[in-house]
Amino acid sequence: xxSLKNLPFKNLKGYSGRTAALIFFSALMSVAIFGxxxxxxxxxxxxxxxxxxxxxxxxxxxxxxxNDFDAQTVLLQAEPGYFYMEKSKVDExxxxxGVDLISPQVFMASTKAGCCSARLQMIAYDPATDFTIQxxxxxxxxxxxxxxxxxxxxxxxxxxxxxxxxxxxxxxHIVGQFDPTGSxxxxxxxxNFDTVKKLIDSSFVKGMNLYSEYDPDDVVSAVMVRxxxxxxxxxxxxxxxxxxxxxxxxxxxxxxxxIGESLSRVAGTVGILIAAFGLVGxxxxxxxxxxMINERKGEFEALKAVGADxxxxxxxxxxxxxxxxxAGGIIGIALSxxxxxxxxxxxxxxxxxxxxxxGPGVIAxxxxxxxxxxxxSAAVSSFAxxxxxxxxxx
Amino acid sequence: MILKATELKKDFPRSGxxxxxxxxxxxxxxxxxxxxxxxxxGKSGSGKSTLLNMLxxxxxxTSGKVTLDETDIYSLDEKTxxxxxxxxxxxxxxGNTALxxxxxxxxxxxxxVLYHKEEPPAARAKELLDKVGIAELMNEKxxxxxxxxxxxxxxxxxxxxxxxxxxADEPTAGLDSENTEAVLSLLRKAADSGAAVLLVTHEDDxxxxxxxxxxxxxxxxxxxxx
Ligand SMILES: Nc1ncnc2c1ncn2[C@@H]1O[C@H](COP(=O)(O)OP(=O)(O)O)[C@@H](O)[C@H]1O
Ligand SMILES: [Mg+2]
Numbered sequence: 325x326x327s328l329k330n331l332p333f334k335n336l337k338g339y340s341g342r343t344a345a346l347i348f349f350s351a352l353m354s355v356a357i358f359g360x361x362x363x364x365x366x367x368x369x370x371x372x373x374x375x376x377x378x379x380x381x382x383x384x385x386x387x388x389x390x391n392d393f394d395a396q397t398v399l400l401q402a403e404p405g406y407f408y409m410e411k412s413k414v415d416e417x418x419x420x421x422g423v424d425l426i427s428p429q430v431f432m433a434s435t436k437a438g439c440c441s442a443r444l445q446m447i448a449y450d451p452a453t454d455f456t457i458q459x460x461x462x463x464x465x466x467x468x469x470x471x472x473x474x475x476x477x478x479x480x481x482x483x484x485x486x487x488x489x490x491x492x493x494x495x496x497h498i499v500g501q502f503d504p505t506g507s508x509x510x511x512x513x514x515x516n517f518d519t520v521k522k523l524i525d526s527s528f529v530k531g532m533n534l535y536s537e538y539d540p541d542d543v544v545s546a547v548m549v550r551x552x553x554x555x556x557x558x559x560x561x562x563x564x565x566x567x568x569x570x571x572x573x574x575x576x577x578x579x580x581x582x583i584g585e586s587l588s589r590v591a592g593t594v595g596i597l598i599a600a601f602g603l604v605g606x607x608x609x610x611x612x613x614x615x616m617i618n619e620r621k622g623e624f625e626a627l628k629a630v631g632a633d634x635x636x637x638x639x640x641x642x643x644x645x646x647x648x649x650x651a652g653g654i655i656g657i658a659l660s661x662x663x664x665x666x667x668x669x670x671x672x673x674x675x676x677x678x679x680x681x682x683g684p685g686v687i688a689x690x691x692x693x694x695x696x697x698x699x700x701s702a703a704v705s706s707f708a709x710x711x712x713x714x715x716x717x718x
Numbered sequence: 719m720i721l722k723a724t725e726l727k728k729d730f731p732r733s734g735x736x737x738x739x740x741x742x743x744x745x746x747x748x749x750x751x752x753x754x755x756x757x758x759x760g761k762s763g764s765g766k767s768t769l770l771n772m773l774x775x776x777x778x779x780t781s782g783k784v785t786l787d788e789t790d791i792y793s794l795d796e797k798t799x800x801x802x803x804x805x806x807x808x809x810x811x812x813g814n815t816a817l818x819x820x821x822x823x824x825x826x827x828x829x830x831v832l833y834h835k836e837e838p839p840a841a842r843a844k845e846l847l848d849k850v851g852i853a854e855l856m857n858e859k860x861x862x863x864x865x866x867x868x869x870x871x872x873x874x875x876x877x878x879x880x881x882x883x884x885x886a887d888e889p890t891a892g893l894d895s896e897n898t899e900a901v902l903s904l905l906r907k908a909a910d911s912g913a914a915v916l917l918v919t920h921e922d923d924x925x926x927x928x929x930x931x932x933x934x935x936x937x938x939x940x941x942x943x944x
Contacts, residue, residue: 325838326824328831331817338819338859626815628776630829630875631804633796 328636332643335623339616343648346612350652350698351659353605358694359660360598362682364591365690369680379456380548381557383574384417384564385409408543409570416568417547422555423564427453428544430520432527434491434513444481445512446491448520456548457514465500472518473497479504480511489513492526504680606701613645613705617712624713638710645702645709653698657691719787719806719882719914721773723748726782728768742768744937745782750916752882755909755927758918760934766918767812767887769934773916774885775803786883804833808876808913810886814868816860816875823847823856826875839878846874850904866897873904883914890923902927 326334336343386409414428430448449457451470461476470476475496477483487498496519504510515523521541551560561573617624627637668681682690726746729739743765750756750773760766771777773784775791784791786806791799803809808829816825826846827838847853850870852863860868869889876884886905890898906927909915917924918934925931933940 325840326820326827326831327835327838331831334824335817335819338817620818622813622815623817625811625813626817626825626828626875627832629809629811629815630832631800631807632832633800635797636800636832 328640332640332647335640336644336648342612342616346609346648347652347655349605349608349612350649350701351656352652353602353609353701354653354656354694354698355660356598356601356605357697358657358690359664360594360601361690361693362660362664362687363594364598365682365686366680367591369682379459381551381575382549382561382564384413384547384549384568384571385545385574387570387572408545411542411544413568413571414544414547417549417564417571420560420564420567422551422560423549424552424555425453425455425548425550427455427548429454429456429546429548430517430524430543431545432520432523446515446520446523447512448515448517451516454548455550460502461500461514464502470499470516470519472516473522474499474515475519476500476502476514478502478510478512478514481513491523492529494523494526602697605698606704609645609649609701610705610708613641613709614712617641617709634710634713637713638706641709641713642702642706645706646699649698649702650695653695656698657694661687719752720785721748721750721883721914721916722783722785723773724783724785726769726772726784727780728765728772728777729780742937743772743779744939746939748773748932748939750883750914752914753909753912754929755906755915755917756930756932757924757928758916758932758934758939759922759924760918760920762920764934765937766920766934769939770885770887770916770918774807774809775799776809801833804829805879806882808879808881808884810869810872810876810884810889812887812891814860814865814872816868816871818859818861820859821857822852822860822863822871825860825871826856826878828875829879843874843878846877847871850874851900866893866900869893869897869901870904873901877908881913883916884908886915886917888919889917890919890921895923898923 408430411428414426417423418426428450432446432448434444434446447457451458461470464476473494473496475489475498477489477498477500479502481489481501483489483498483501488495489498490496491513496513496515502509549560549564551557557575561575564573565571624637627640664681681687724747726743726748727741728743729741731738732740746769758766758769768777772779775784775786778792786802789802791802794802817828820828823840823843826843827840830838844853844856847856850873852867852870852874855863855867860871863871873886873889876886884905889901889905893901902924905915905917909929917928931942933942
């Protein structure tokens with residue numbers, strides 16, 4: 325039977341076409357706000373982690389590596405890199421003007437066949453000088469120290485129950501796992517120099533290392549450089565290239581900027597789309613509500629005639645708005661969530677490396693924000709509608 | 719129940735003209751009592767609806783007083799006045815007014831559900847619909863009703879709370895003579911069973927049902943002597 329409580333619902337049900345339109349527009353709004361901010365947050369988080377994990381202003385690599393390797397490849401694409409230069413270069417680089425901190429790293433690729441648990445990129449750092457990887461480990465684990473045969477792995481590396489991973493017949497102990505970055509860093513294995521030396525020795529024994537002419541004590545793969553505060557990164561990089569023979573440089577900007585630029589373009593476009601959809605959603609909701617009040621003039625006259633005051637009528641309109649927008653908002657959130665999950669890999673391809681679906685906390689927050697936004701538009705539209713009723717007598 | 723208007727006046731703001739407002743209802747004194755059917759006639763635009771809306775508590779007058787029994791209704795706050803209208807008065811507004819998503823029966827029950835949480839008195843509503851002759855339409859939506867049926871529904875709705883006073887604004891406008899007679903005799907019956915009835919109309923049909931006929935012209939109310 326009819327009651328004041330179910331009156332808003334009955335009204336919505338009675339005007340099913342208009343109600344469907346309103347639900348559609350508020351769903352549109354919440355898809356725009358929730359889906360859009362999810363994409364932007366995902367891109368931003370991916371980029372930030374890549375940049376932060378990189379941690380260096382300049383990465384110096386052997387010139388010989390240039391053809392089949394560039395810094396982006398090792399860091400952001402799928403193929404593990406594999407190259408070395410003499411350790412003496414480290415001291416040469418340190419002498420270049422503007423260089424503040426330097427730390428060598430050794431990269432090594434594992435092959436899945438025969439030797440190793442998986443095809444992975446190993447990145448070894450020098451615990452004495454490292455300023456790029458240890459802070460990350462320390463951030464993630466209270467105890468940043470790693471001993472011999474301890475490794476930390478990226479998020480894409482499968483960690484089995486026994487927490488060991490084997491390379492060239494050496495069992496390494498996984499002491500921790502990083503959060504995803506959406507880049508190849510996610511399939512990297514991090515270890516210190518002592519550990520990688522042991523692995524390189526083993527790879528020689530197994531005859532699996534193409535670079536057997538190098539002594540593992542004398543080679544490094546890359547040198548991470550942090551410039552002095554105020555120094556121009558590009559200038560320092562150019563000086564290194566000029567003064568140290570046989571090396572090439574990549575700056576953090578051009579390492580991440582390739583993806584960074586296209587990603588921020590995507591984020592910008594998405595931002596404009598969000599704003600546009602959101603605006604259309606709000607405008608349409610308000611418009612439909614105001615139109616509805618004109619169309620329903622006789623209904624409000626009837627309510628007035630039987631003794632409803634403005635507050636009672638406002639309550640009915642507000643409840644209708646909240647119900648319709650809540651329904652639309654939830655549908656929109658569910659829809660964007662479903663689309664994102666279903667087409668996750670498509671998004672990752674489209675946006676390139678560096679896209680990370682945010683954690684459940686962030687997603688919940690965004691869902692709440694999207695709901696809040698549709699609620700605000702409910703409030704605005706019912707306010708506008710009620711103003712129109714209020715304007716007429718009483 | 720006695721409804722009394724003293725020096726009741728309404729000005730509306732006017733745009734453009736030399737004076738800022740014009741007076742739709744000149745100061746009016748009027749008393750309407752139980753069991754009596756009062757008809758106010760007058761041309762369109764003479765101020766009938768404005769007067770009726772002030773009398774029924776729907777429109778704040780510019781000056782003057784409306785008392786229902788001893789209560790000065792415009793001294794009450796909006797909520798209390800709305801409640802008083804709901805409990806003590808019935809109003810048949812100008813035109814076809816109803817909630818189009820509800821059934822005819824639910825529309826008749828509307829005055830009850832606004833301020834009551836209990837089960838609405840469906841039996842009484844059906845009885846009223848029977849009395850106005852549209853009981854078989856109670857499950858229809860108002861959009862399906864003819865003009866005459868619509869107005870009968872409005873009469874039943876206005877009678878649901880057993881009001882001491884019944885207001886009707888052009889209740890027969892657009893109706894054929896058969897429906898006009900039906901609606902007017904329903905209002906007459908309400909007066910006979912003790913309600914005060916005030917009806918405004920620009921047609922003459924109501925004359926033979928009226929105890930008293932007043933005429934409005936240019937915002938002034940004239941007693942025609944009957
Ligand atoms: N809300 C309003 N604002 C301004 N003028 C109004 C308003 N309501 C009625 N009027 C004017 O007051 C006069 C009387 O109107 P009304 O009471 O509706 O006349 P009637 O019901 O006799 O046709 C008309 O000139 C009308 O235009
Ligand atoms: Mg009128």
